[in-house]
Amino acid sequence: RLTFRGLTVDDPFPPGSRSWGEVPFGEEAPADGVWPWPVTEAIRLGDGAFRLGGRIDRLDLSTDGRRVRISDYKTGSVPKDASALILARGSELQRVLYALAARQLLPDASGVLSRLLYLRGDIPPPTLEGDALEEAARDVNRFLTAARD
Secondary structure: OHHHHHHHOOOOOOOOOEEEEEEEEOOOOOOOOOOOOOOOOOEEEOOOOEEEOEEEEEEEEOOOOOEEEEEEEEOOOOOOOHHHOOOHHHOOOHHHHHHHHHHHHOOOOOEEEEEEEEOOOOOOOOEEOHHHHHHHHHHHHHHHHHHHO
């Protein structure tokens, strides 16, 4: 049931688009597979002081490489204020960090949408894109720079 929701919650990207699961980024050792980017390329945040690596639950990329949709699957219960969560005092950083990684690794992408996909609920996935994503990205970089200092 959870998997079905994760795969059918929204409209698919246009024909010819690509989707990946457990997409590695910023890894020190190469991961086997065909990925949308070089997985060993360093992701730098906070004025370059921090190196980021990890795996994105799901990444959808349009055929022209200009639109990116990032999905962070959540198996827990849906918080009451799920649509209002941005950074949640640091407990919801993944969406923003994944978007920052995708923007560095796919510089030709003009549209990045990053979302939380609650598998146990029936709410539409809360998304971050456009100005709200830019503001959250600036906040994360500002916090990291302050932590470094």
